[in-house]
Amino acid sequence: MESKGVGFCAVVAVLGIISAATSFAGEFTRVKASDLSVEDDSCVYPSSPALALEIVSAVFTIITQIYISVTIGGCRYCCTNDSNLNPVSKLFSGLSRAATVIGVILLLAAAALNNNEGGQVDSYGYFTCYVVKPGIFAAGAVLALLSAVFGIVAYVTLAPPATQTTTSPAVALPVGANADPEKSPVPFLPQQYPNRQYA
Template identity: 70%
Template structure:
């Protein structure tokens, strides 16, 4: 096993363990129903580090996914990689699915754990909001499984064949002269840039549109009614729109990474340029920030309740303006940077060598080193002196 393989396994394992540990810590420190006090029809919550732990676990899970993708192309599960196998492709897809679900669960649990307030049930009792048990733990398990699947996907890759410098002997028919300049070698077609750009652009537009729709339909302070120190909130589709925008942003990031390896910004790709590497990194950063903003805005928009300020006035919780819109802009920029990174890749060079046209007997394989070409003697007319 090479040293780079050991380094890859070590980094992925450590990041996965950190994500799982912080996720389980969030499960242990989350606010429980027995810790909430009800005073004068108001829910009093204790302080809890579960919000920070959930965000840290989600961030480390995303960092682990970024490292896997930009270092080894996410095992190339959707590319025509000659080293990939059906098992490695399946494990790579499972790693991506586990990552997306883990991040969603961890951020959702963190947001719901910070939600305060309650409601009166049909029997006249007030119930306080608490996050259900097991959500942090499920996200932690999936974050660890994401790392395990990624390591297994890389292990199941077939080793790359060693290149040889010996050119195969080619048989030419009798009397044929092959000119490689007039008859170029036909190479297999490359990925179509137009299709890639179109898919990335459509997914980016959908993400941005859903984010801006969430900004337009979020709950505003002027729409909330205060009734006997209780906040009455109207219904709003901003929660669903924020989640949809985040999901499409993640799908777009997955498509870019597994189709073209994220422009190989951290790999020794001969086609990459400094500009493409910079744009690829910017695309990743924009994606991570956009997903965090969209999910945070969606969770905060669904947070109900209020508190008495220092002046004695009762204020209700609302999400601040601009968070949905900022996430939408970054989701669109992520797609733009991804397209720009691919466009700025240098085209793969195809080298051809022009050999002199030589006629060989039919069905023979000639090695010029062992059997140098014997040119026929030249005949000159006799000279008279």
């Protein structure tokens, strides 16, 4: 793999690891039900860095996908007539985008719910507070990492760019070991022009 490809894979891997690491950190620092207290029919949430961590994770996931798309060729690599893309590369680029979209939605929704003030009275008359279920942030982290991995696979499976060949008309040369182009000039066909009529 050339140095450009190694650089691309390294950048995407670092961005993906940052996204996943911040999201996993948000999973460990999320507000749990045992951390809440109820005062005057209102849930009191303790301060938690999970919201900031999940926003950072979502931003890095989006940056990773933008970098993948721009490096591979932007919207050009979505086209079906692009000769640089084979079905495997198209599949993994689509999976990378899907993982990005789902992961970002999951991260932002869980981050917003993590600091959601308020609560509701359930059917039994108990006051309940909103908390993020365990594993939601971790799922977002896995999707962020998969987005980067799929992007790397899409880049690696790209076909090498086809070399441009210029087509020129074939010229008939004299055949023979002692053929001299000066003594045997190549005949050229006369140009034919359409008949023009002048008034």
